[in-house]
Amino acid sequence: xxxxxxxxxxxxxxxxxxxxxxxxxxxxxxxxxxxxxxxxxxxxxxxxxxxxxxxxxxxxxxxxxxxxxxxxxxxxxxxxxxxxxxxxxxxxxxxxxxxxxxxxxxxxxxxxxxxxxxxxxxxxxxxxxxxxxxxxxxxxxxxxxxxxxxxxxxxxxxxxxxxxxxxxxxxxxxxxxxxxxxxxxxxxxxxxxxxxxxxxxxxxxxxxxxxxxxxxxxxxxxxxxxxxxxxxxxxxxxxxxxxxxxxxxxxxxxxxxxxxxxxxxxxxxxxxxxxxxxxxxxxxxxxxxxxxxxxxxxxxxxxxxxxxxxxxxxxxxxxxxxxxxxxxxxxxxxxxxxxxxxxxxxxxxxxxxxxxxxxxxxxxxxxxxxxxxxxxxxxxxxxxxxxxxxxxxxxxxxxxxxxxxxxxxxxxxxxxxxxxxxxxxxxxxxxxxxxxxxxxxxxxxxxxxxxxxxxxxxxxxxxx
Amino acid sequence: xxxxxxxxxxxxxxxxxxxxxxxxxxxxxxxxxxxxxxxxxxxxxxxxxxxxxxxxxxxxxxxxxxxxxxxxxxxxxxxxxxxxxxxxxxxxxxxxxxxxxxxxxxxxxxxxxxxxxxxxxxxxxxxxxxxxxxxxxxxxxxxxxxxxxxxxxxxxxxxxxxxxxxxxxxxxxxxxxxxxxxxxxxxxxxxxxxxxxxxxxxxxxxxxxxxxxxxxxxxxxxxxxxxxxxxxxxxxxxxxxxxxxxxxxxxxxxxxxxxxxxxxxxxxxxxxxxxxxxxxxxxxxxxxxxxxxxxxxxxxxxxxxxxxxxxxxxxxxxxxxxxxxxxxxxxxxxxxxxxxxxxxxxxxxxxxxxxxxxxxxxxxxxxxxxxxxxxxxxxxxxxxxxxxxxxxxxxxxxxxxxxxxxxxxxxxxxxxxxxxxxxxxxxxxxxxxxxxxxxxxxxxxxxxxxxxxxxxxxxxxxxx
Numbered sequence: 036x037x038x039x040x041x042x043x044x045x046x047x048x049x050x051x052x053x054x055x056x057x058x059x060x061x062x063x064x065x066x067x068x069x070x071x072x073x074x075x076x077x078x079x080x081x082x083x084x085x086x087x088x089x090x091x092x093x094x095x096x097x098x099x100x101x102x103x104x105x106x107x108x109x110x111x112x113x114x115x116x117x118x119x120x121x122x123x124x125x126x127x128x129x130x131x132x133x134x135x136x137x138x139x140x141x142x143x144x145x146x147x148x149x150x151x152x153x154x155x156x157x158x159x160x161x162x163x164x165x166x167x168x169x170x171x172x173x174x175x176x177x178x179x180x181x182x183x184x185x186x187x188x189x190x191x192x193x194x195x196x197x198x199x200x201x202x203x204x205x206x207x208x209x210x211x212x213x214x215x216x217x218x219x220x221x222x223x224x225x226x227x228x229x230x231x232x233x234x235x236x237x238x239x240x241x242x243x244x245x246x247x248x249x250x251x252x253x254x255x256x257x258x259x260x261x262x263x264x265x266x267x268x269x270x271x272x273x274x275x276x277x278x279x280x281x282x283x284x285x286x287x288x289x290x291x292x293x294x295x296x297x298x299x300x301x302x303x304x305x306x307x308x309x310x311x312x313x314x315x316x317x318x319x320x321x322x323x324x325x326x327x328x329x330x331x332x333x334x335x336x337x338x339x340x341x342x343x344x345x346x347x348x349x350x351x352x353x354x355x356x357x358x359x360x361x362x363x364x365x366x367x368x369x370x371x372x373x374x375x376x377x378x379x380x381x382x383x384x385x386x387x388x389x390x391x392x393x394x395x396x397x398x399x400x401x402x403x404x405x406x407x408x409x410x411x412x413x414x415x416x417x418x419x420x421x422x423x424x425x426x427x428x429x430x431x432x433x434x435x436x437x438x439x440x441x442x443x444x445x446x447x448x449x450x451x452x453x454x455x456x457x458x459x460x461x462x463x464x465x466x467x468x469x470x471x472x473x474x475x476x477x478x479x480x481x482x483x484x485x486x487x488x489x490x491x492x493x494x495x496x497x498x499x
Numbered sequence: 500x501x502x503x504x505x506x507x508x509x510x511x512x513x514x515x516x517x518x519x520x521x522x523x524x525x526x527x528x529x530x531x532x533x534x535x536x537x538x539x540x541x542x543x544x545x546x547x548x549x550x551x552x553x554x555x556x557x558x559x560x561x562x563x564x565x566x567x568x569x570x571x572x573x574x575x576x577x578x579x580x581x582x583x584x585x586x587x588x589x590x591x592x593x594x595x596x597x598x599x600x601x602x603x604x605x606x607x608x609x610x611x612x613x614x615x616x617x618x619x620x621x622x623x624x625x626x627x628x629x630x631x632x633x634x635x636x637x638x639x640x641x642x643x644x645x646x647x648x649x650x651x652x653x654x655x656x657x658x659x660x661x662x663x664x665x666x667x668x669x670x671x672x673x674x675x676x677x678x679x680x681x682x683x684x685x686x687x688x689x690x691x692x693x694x695x696x697x698x699x700x701x702x703x704x705x706x707x708x709x710x711x712x713x714x715x716x717x718x719x720x721x722x723x724x725x726x727x728x729x730x731x732x733x734x735x736x737x738x739x740x741x742x743x744x745x746x747x748x749x750x751x752x753x754x755x756x757x758x759x760x761x762x763x764x765x766x767x768x769x770x771x772x773x774x775x776x777x778x779x780x781x782x783x784x785x786x787x788x789x790x791x792x793x794x795x796x797x798x799x800x801x802x803x804x805x806x807x808x809x810x811x812x813x814x815x816x817x818x819x820x821x822x823x824x825x826x827x828x829x830x831x832x833x834x835x836x837x838x839x840x841x842x843x844x845x846x847x848x849x850x851x852x853x854x855x856x857x858x859x860x861x862x863x864x865x866x867x868x869x870x871x872x873x874x875x876x877x878x879x880x881x882x883x884x885x886x887x888x889x890x891x892x893x894x895x896x897x898x899x900x901x902x903x904x905x906x907x908x909x910x911x912x913x914x915x916x917x918x919x920x921x922x923x924x925x926x927x928x929x930x931x932x933x934x935x936x937x938x939x940x941x942x943x944x945x946x947x948x949x950x951x952x953x954x955x956x957x958x959x960x961x962x963x
Contacts, residue, residue: 371933380939381940460935
């Protein structure tokens, strides 16, 4: 039997894997993607994309309440949850087909199977497929992603206790909902379900919601969520969760307090898909559920690489894609030889208000020993935000006082997930305050708040 | 009589003038603003800001039509034009009060009057006020802005033939509307009135609408406007316009064709407010209705400066503000000594689809002798745009093939007026394609289309 040999075999067709394969094809390498479920991975099928479709619906639903102040009144509003979810699924499926098309266009083979890394070969590595056949490749890139973690003693049943998968395709709206975990995923579901009229309780084990964000941002979102009627509980540990016919009962640590709701969503973080990959007997190291790599995706085993969520946080699609490109370029011997710089990966949370950041928080900058200058500007001082009727939030920037380097930017408010790229570009170009101050931001835009916060860090804000 | 003497007297309290005064105060200079009507100028009271409030209402109205595909249905929709206009006026008035507050906070005097430049003094220049008194200042900054031009033989009457002022405060919606001029102002009104159910005819003397934008952008917006039911006529010159009790009749050059509509908006450009400023007998030069200055606002007359719209195109608030800052810093002997660089001023048009650009168009880059690389990416290939249900448009970037310098960026589609700042920052930092390629744009965002267009310019786009 002849085994088909490729230059690069990618295990996993998510935003890390398929992008790596396309980059390989662009560089003239013959690539194959082995995918067990859907091209596009979790991100596209069960993550970023379908949730954004849901959140857009929530935003539209919310906008109806705002319209009256604009002189627009509407009759009775009805939300068809089935249609809303169907649209979200259609968007995911359109994009997944898009990835199929892109791989075809780039002449990349796709194998539907699960894959296990096999024996070393003279010219590479064997990859065993679930149908009993095998392929081989000069280089194997593991891009298997990650999956939802659970908590000890809590077993998602898919009807009362949900993971993100079921939470994304509700057949109807529950009356009440407990969400465990207030990172990006928990916060987005909280925002969506609250906009859909559900009574939401958001529970966080740490001392604040969105704990990876700047403290001021966390505090602002918490206040905003509470104003919308959500209940937020921080520093809360669960003792037990029991699902019954009437819903879910969560008992808090200590045992004195019980919370009840019709449903519960678990959003307590994710863990890498490192199992059943045939890594035993290789030099590949695994640390706390994730594969250890250098800045270019190389593991300790020659010819085996890993990129994306399986390599650890931040679990973000754009990080995975970028790592895929860097890894393939390294294999091909092209590229600029730079790994992803510290603090170069922006993060976005698409709740209402939106949250976006890049680089260090204020606390992290201080902890790293920087003497800092901090600027802050509220959207309430921004003409466009006022004209939009959406002026809650602020922009905060952190500079190294000695060098003027932009260390971090943190935003909460309207469209900040689209604004943050400006600061990502600035960090990529190692911008200092001087260049940002002399940049002309168009008026009237929300982005002027970015400019003002830089000016404010140097006591030069105009509109404050 | 003692005349109050200031370090800097600013004539005109618009976005050029009031920002210049605030910057002067920050630098320890005693400044006064002489304003004849409203602080904030046209921009804030009769331009950028109130139109954005109207356009947001139009966007909300339009979004109702989109909701059905999200599973959201609403009963009968009614638009209260009076309430909508009132809100727009309230936004303008809130911001104008804001400027009053900012000037007070910065201890800047405000004089409500018109001003004329008077005689030379030993220590500066006299400024005569309309109440018969006078002040004096070391330096005088003219920031009187500009006003709508008309066409020969067409006299706006404020009821049938409107300028932007009346167009912004309609008491009701006309059945039909002719808009003369398809620059940013004409295009925005066309978009607004069309969304409000008005039959719009947009007339342009040049060969395309939005004639300062990249040709492909103009073509895209024209197609989109036509799809929305507008009638677009280019290369059209008017022979006469007559207002009667039934509306307006426009006869096209040649005399064969007549257009009728209930109302007409004139948006054929603007001209600087250079009259009655006491400039006769000074060395200040005026060229085609605008004051001639160097890159720092200096005129040919010592101690007299001019900034903003009165100095010529692009007539943009953010240009005016930036010029105000540069001018004051030059007077104060601080700043980095750089005038506004070529192609550093972004431009935005808030019609639907939105338009934004910075730097050279493709045609301009070729004309300037550059060998170029052009990248283009459609929002139809962008996951967030698809999730939003708003994927019409594209991003286009133009690079110098030899140096990789980003020469220009042109965008049409969702939220591009908020996206363009990233390219403005890039130009400010003299970015090349390499830095933009290695920048990590967050997923899923519209801004990823910016990244893809850069990749596309170098045949490396992933999602196309």
